[in-house]
Amino acid sequence: xxKNIFSLILFFSISFGQSFKFSCYKLTNxxxxxxAHIYQNRYIFISNVNGNPIAKDKNxxxxxxxxxxxxxxxxxxxxxxxPKGITxxxxxxxxxxxxxxxxxxxxxxxxxKNIEIKEAKFLNDITVDPYTKIVYIxxxxxxxxxxxxxxxxxxxxxxxxxxxxxxxxxxSSPYLFIASWKEGTIYILNLKNxxxxxxxxxxxxxxxxxxxxxxxxxxFSDWNIRENINNGKLYAFDLRNKKLTLxxxxxxxxADIDYSGKVLTIPEFLNNDVLICFEK
Numbered sequence: 001x002x003k004n005i006f007s008l009i010l011f012f013s014i015s016f017g018q019s020f021k022f023s024c025y026k027l028t029n030x031x032x033x034x035x036a037h038i039y040q041n042r043y044i045f046i047s048n049v050n051g052n053p054i055a056k057d058k059n060x061x062x063x064x065x066x067x068x069x070x071x072x073x074x075x076x077x078x079x080x081x082x083p084k085g086i087t088x089x090x091x092x093x094x095x096x097x098x099x100x101x102x103x104x105x106x107x108x109x110x111x112x113k114n115i116e117i118k119e120a121k122f123l124n125d126i127t128v129d130p131y132t133k134i135v136y137i138x139x140x141x142x143x144x145x146x147x148x149x150x151x152x153x154x155x156x157x158x159x160x161x162x163x164x165x166x167x168x169x170x171x172s173s174p175y176l177f178i179a180s181w182k183e184g185t186i187y188i189l190n191l192k193n194x195x196x197x198x199x200x201x202x203x204x205x206x207x208x209x210x211x212x213x214x215x216x217x218x219x220f221s222d223w224n225i226r227e228n229i230n231n232g233k234l235y236a237f238d239l240r241n242k243k244l245t246l247x248x249x250x251x252x253x254x255a256d257i258d259y260s261g262k263v264l265t266i267p268e269f270l271n272n273d274v275l276i277c278f279e280k
Contacts, residue, residue, distance in 0.1 A: 020236055020247050022264065022277040027065060027072070030272045035125075035210075035256035036265035037086035039093075039106070042067050044265055045076075046274055047083035047095060047256075054098060054122060056081045062095065067263065067276075077104055077111070085125035085169075085256055089133070092150075096123035096137060103153075117146060117155050125210075125256055127169040127176075138166035140181055145169070145189075159194060168211035168220065168256060179208035179220050186211065186220060186237075199237075210257035210266075216240050219247070221254035221266065229253070234266060248275075 031050035038044055046063040060080035064073040077095075085096045093104040099120040103113040117123065122141035128134070133150040136158065143164040148155045164187065168179035177199075178187040184203040189196050199218075207223040218237045223229060232251035237244050248254075253269030266275040 020245060021280040022247075023280055024275050024277040026273045026275055028273040030063065030267075030274065031059075031061075032269055032272065033063075033255070033267035033274055034084045034269055035086040036258055036267045036274045037088065037256075038258045038260040038263055038265060039088050041261035041263065044258075044263075044274070044276070045086050045088075045093065046267065047080075047086050049082050049084070049269075051082070053082040053084070056098065060097065062086070065274075065276075076109060077102075084123065085127075085138075087126050087128050087135075089128045089130060089150075094126050094128065094135060096126050098123060101126065101135070101137060101148075113153060115148065115153055115155060120144075120146070124167050125169040125179075127171045129171045129173050131173060136169055136171060136176060138169050138178070140165055140167050145176070145178070159189065159196065161196060164196075167209050170211045170213050170218075172213050177211055177213065177218065179211040181207050181209070184208065184222075186218070205233075205235075209255050212257055212259045214259045219257060219259055219264070221251070221257050223253055229270065232268075251275075 031048040033046050035047040044065040048061050050059040058079045060083040061075045062077040064076045080097050082098045083095050091106050093106050095102045101115040105112050120139050124138045124140045126137050137146045144160045145158045147158045165180045165182035166178045167181040170177045174191045176189040184205040186199040205222045206226045210221040212219050216239045222233045230252050232254040234248040252271040255267045255269045258265045262279040264277040
């Protein structure tokens, strides 16, 4: 279904320091967008919770926006419950959905596998290692990270750690970067020995959500609930010189971000929009 009329508003430029300059616009009229995943540096898949994030109501759906043509496909995949994290590898599109992972064929636009995780409670983000073809999934409420291989799609527990509260995930082998919702920090998990360490002291930030890595710079979003839920922030942390930079503030529930090519996407969960930002 193509929704021909969409809203492009609030075109602006922003710069915090010399290294981070963007021109942005907003796509609006989503239904509680949680994740905005960039595919082939052209298409943006957006998960719409559209209701209670933990209700199995079949109201959730996935939208698609074409950066080249500005076409907006409002409902590409439907009948999900509370879709959140999205990632892709080849023709596979992976979407977390409360206690299952939906696997779609992008070219055929069909569901090809539904992976149920019976012990899961609140599956959130998802990331895939393009080399090992292993998929990692966070369960925020159970302090757990699961994984499965594309060889057999069998789910296993990678790590369960009290207080971890894993929200956003990003794989850069052999490290898994984990944004903690309750702990207000980022953890780094060494996948070779499963040693977990915090990148910052606990509670340096408030409620971390999305996370991505580009050119050794870690980008992550913070809902900032402890100060003001409508003053969410997006940071950049250079892993080489350990410099932290505030990129955006006054965001409303910045959720699962993505950064690919010259495009940065920021879904505002509480504002029903997605920021599309281009490097200047």
